[in-house]
Amino acid sequence: MVMTESPPRARERLTAGLRHTPGRLALWMTVLVALALLTGLAAVTGIRQRAAHIDTLATRHGPLTIAALDLYRALSDADATAASAFLTGGLEPPALRDRYLADVAEAGRALTVLGAGLTGADDAGAAHLAVIGARLPVYTGLIETARSLNRQGLPVGAAYLREANGLMRAELLPAARGAYDDAARDLRASRDGGGAVPWPATLLCLLTVGALIVVQRRLTRLTRRVLNPGLLVATGAAGLLTLWLVVSAAVSGAHLTAGGDDGSDRMELLADIRIAALRARTDEALTLVARGSGGAFEQHWTETMESITRDGGALDSARRPATGADAPHLTRAGEAADRWVTAHRDLRADDDGGDHAGAVTVALGDAATYSAALDAALGAAIAADGDVFAAEARRAGTALRLADLGAGALTVLMIVGSVIGVQRRRAEYR
Secondary structure, eight states: OOOOOOHHHHHHHHHHHHTSHHHHHHHHHHHHHHHHHHHHHHHHHHHHHHHHHHHHIIIIIHHHHHHHHHHHHHHHHHHHHHHHHHTTOSSOOHHHHHHHHHHHHHHHHHHHHHHHTOOTTOHHHHHHHHHHHHHHHHHHHHHHHHHHHHHTTOTHHHHHHHHHHHHIIIIIHHHHHHHHHHHHHHHHHHHHHHTOOOHHHHHHHHHHHHHHHHHHHHHHHHHOOSOOHHHHHHHHHHHHHHHHHHHHHHHHHHHHHHHIIIIIHHHHHHHHHHHHHHHHHHHHHHHHHHTSOOHHHHHHHHHHHHHHHSTTSHHHHHHTTOOTTTHHHHHHHHHHHHHHHHHHHHHHHHHHTTOHHHHHHHHHTHHHHHHHHHHHHHHHHHHHHHHHHHHHHHHHHHHTTTHHHHHHHHHHHHHHHHHHHHHHHHHTTO
């Protein structure tokens, strides 16, 4: 029959062992190795998590946010182009028809990209895309009916156009905005995660440094030897790992913050201005299509352009902190917006004076030219800010490159240094 040692006797032997120096040294070595392992595990895990956030930011959430912006813009521009084409009467110009079809195709492409990027838990995003997928064919059907009736010279075509515009504003654009908000929220979450300070690993590093210092002081008193090369190496490795974690987090966080402030946040601001301007272009066309009963559209145009162009308005606010990348585009946008406002005054003067044909000429001429210039300038500014964001995200990723391997190597140094430093002193008692 095999006898096992009772727990009380095992505890007594352990306690007795710790009363002697070799036993205490073994305990110190075990604690140091355990702390080093925990620190290394926390450091490598934290670095890889932040690197994964940054990689997801660049490869998934960034492109999805751009796709959501493209969807939002394409729908708005399709509506504005359809309304402008309706002004010509009969068969619309091929350029406007081609632009409308390109916008619808772009909306479909962006919808596909967003759908492919959905996760199983993204119920809200799926709901937004489902609305667009279901209602966009209804919208295009209304537009085609309006075109057909307009070619026949039937006034009822304008009613179909207004119904299509109402569908766009009441359902399609809010759903597109919701899809963009979801994508932007996920992007901000990844940005915050990538720039987060790895507190668990940092605190464990500091605890390990403290434990190494305490053990070295006790060994100094015990052996009368000031220096312990093994423990000095372990302490240096722990200190270097702490510094590496803090500096890499600070550098990557600074790049991600810059990418947000000068990139993605400005993209969102300028996208809102761009969409508002496109809706104003739709209002301008629908005012003329309504022939005297478009007061609500004119009022909305006035309010929208006032919010964009006034001193302290949206465009002025966007220009003030403009980065070097988007500053020239915003200057052109401001000039185009001012010229559009001037052209619109001429349009209203003609229409209010009974010259509807002259008003249509201005709408399809100078007003269309300057509104298109405004849209192009804002699009270029958004692209420039997108490049800033992408560049800063790459720099943030570079700050963490090979950091996990470095953390692993420093962890090995901590363990080896701790074992050698304590074990050599322990061996002296044998």
